[in-house]
Amino acid sequence: MGNSSTTTTAPDQSKPVTIFGPDFPFAFDDWIAHPDGLGQLPAHRLGEEVAIVGAGMAGMVAAYELMKLGLKPVIYEASKMGGRLRSQVFEGTQDVVAELGGMRFPVSGTAFYHYVHLLGLETRDFPNPLTPASGSTVIDLEGNTHYARSLQDLPPIFKEVADAWAQALEDDARFSDMQNAIRNRDVPALKRMWNALVPLWDDRTFYDFIANSKAFAKLSFHHREIFGQVGFGTGGWDSDFPNSMLEILRVVLTNCDDNQRLIVGGADQVPHGLWRHAPTPLVHWPAGTTLQSLHSGATRAGVAAVARAADGRLAVTDTWGDTRHYNAVLTTCQSWLLTTQIAVEESLFSHKMWMALDRTRYMQSSKTFVMVDRPFWKDKDPETGRDVMSMTLTDRLTRGTYLFDNGPDKPAVICLSYAWMGDALKMLPQTPEKRVKLALQALKKIYPKVDIASHIIGDPICVSWEADPYFLGAFKGALPGHYRYNQRMYAHFKQDGLPPEQRGIFIAGDDVSWTPAWVEGAVQTSLNAVWGIVQHLGGHTHATNPGPGDVFDTLGPMALPE
Incomplete structure (x- = not known):
């Protein structure tokens, strides 16, 4: 099992750790930043429509890059643009947000940050426990409360x-x-x-x-x-x-x-920003073209069915019964939706692939947010000199409590409870008001002198991802034995080995990736799909900038024996 006898070398701190593999060590960040671009399509394909199912991060990245190459993405969205990058603004404010989905983004996710920087968005350190951004941390376990600013302040x-x-x-x-x-x-x-x-x-x-x-x-x-x-x-x-x-x-x-x-102002600014951003250089389309302008301002409705049409193309039918035909379709929705929300013709995927899509397991997650009048937790306790409240980790119902300071003169936000799995399910049947009361009861035992409720303004904002019909969970959590399923899903974009009836439909999203819960996985799998769609339509990458499919046979994830 172990390699304890192997001599390790000291880390080379001069270079950053990035989400480079380990299953597929391909430099996506270099590929999308290369001046020669991601590839070239035959002239007769320029302007051709390609269907994108889902306007989350994976869908928007793929649509943006395919538009740059000269295709016309047609984005279908059943719920909200942004997917699990869901930033909800508190009523009466412009930029005081509750991050219901992705809220903390490691700098190692360099392909994702390519788009953050492209859009000129401001970021700042996330207030994780025991980090300078949190100021102070309280750990409350088995009724014992410990106040700390660093690991060294905690018991041995x-x-x-x-x-x-x-x-x-x-x-x-x-x-x-x-x-x-x-x-x-x-x-x-x-x-x-x-x-x-x-x-x-x-x-x-x-x-x-x-x-x-x-x-x-x-x-x-x-x-x-x-x-x-x-x-x-x-x-x-x-x-x-x-x-x-x-x-x-x-x-x-x-x-x-x-x-x-x-991301200051909300993580959903990334997918929304790609919707409105006019890229340069741009093939086929006039300067200033955006995804928004190609869609006349709005995405199409959600998808109800995908089937192989008599003309050999893929027929996509939306919620209202309108059917359009495409040579390529990319589905970026949660994989279970391909059997529960969308009538996908069974022959479009192999039985092995259906097994992988259906066996993918999703984790529950709930969050409860309140807006408060100011970042009162920075007040000092006159007896101890400590912050009156801190970022809190506990074995109580709240589990994790995070504090978001928007400035001394602005309303602040508290994520009263961020819980997973069984702890999230305890919240599922509760109303937002009950969730807040339960959280306040738990926190009162940790901070008996702090009246959090007196600072709350506006209505709470809550989410239980497992109850959302378009998500059915927060993200994938692979169980033992699921590697083979993940390998099938991840490798699906390279379709030269598939029978003709299974070609042309692609999958992407963080649940297709090896790193569920991290938006980088959504970005990388969408870029895989871009390569696959370009190849499927007769295009190719440039020799100076080979893409993920060009090196997949060499660098791709190993296949365990069936």
Whole structure:
């Protein structure tokens, strides 16, 4: 199992860790930034319509890049543009937002940040626990409350847990060596090490990794319990304990759980910005063309059915019964919707692919937000000199409480509760008012002197992603044994080996990617689909800038035996 006898090398801090692999170590950030562009289409294809199902980040990136190449994306959206980048403005304000979906974006997601920077959006450090952005952190476990500004301020047991986690990653996953390979983009070394871990950890859980590591074995159960309840970086890990360890390794190896930022004014500005942005250079379309202008200002309605038409093209029927034919269709919706919301002709995917799409497992998630009159938590307790309230991690009902300061003269936002799985399901039947009251009751036990309710203004904003008919969960959480399913879904964009009846329909989104819950996965899989659609329509990449499909046979994820 372990590689504890392997000598590791010190990390090369001169180069950044990015979401470069490990399953498919392709430099998406370099590909989209290359001056020669992503490819070229035959002249007779220019202006041709391509269907994009879903206006989330994956759909908008694909539509934007295909428009740049001279195609006419036709975007269908059943709910809200932005997908799981859902920023809801509090009533009466212009830019005080509750981030109901993605809210913290690791700087290692360099393809996503390509579009953030393209749109000129402002970002700032996310107030994660024990980071300078949070100011202070309170950890409340088993009725014991600890106030801290850094890990060193906590009792020694917390550092013991952090050290054990770091040691377990070194012993059993060659963490430093693999991060060095990612920093240096050393593809052979990265693939060699990662491919050795895949068969070892595909069918084993995160908890198995922790419980059976030498580093944790010499510690108590209470240490593992603390790790599950609190974790490090973004908070507790216990809701992920049943997941495949491979999924967790990808997160930590690529620094998804570290150095995260928020987008000032709301994360949905990225997909909305791509909708309105006029790219340059632009093939076929006149200067100033945008996705918005190609759609006369609005997306089409949601998709009700996709089938193979008599003319060989794909017939897409929307909610109101209008049917249009396309040579290529990209579905970016949650994979379960292909069987529950959209009548997709069964022959468009293989039975193996349907198995993968239907077996994908989604995690529940709930958030409860309130707007408050000011960032009162920065007030100092006259007896202790501490902040009167802090970013809070607890084993109580709220689990994680986050504080968002918009400036001393502006209303602020508290995410009273950010919970997962069973903790999220406890909130599912509750009204927003009941959710707030339950959260306030829990926080009152941690902060008995603070009257949070007296600061609340406006109505609360809540979400339970599992109750949304267009999402049915927050994001994918791969269980042990799911690697094969993910590999099928991820590789589907390269269609030269598929029978003709299965070609032309593509899939993308963070649930198709190897890094669910991180928007970078949505961006990378949408770029895979762009390559696939260009090839399907007879186009090609430039020799100076090969795309993901051009190198997939060499760099692609390993296939485990069936």
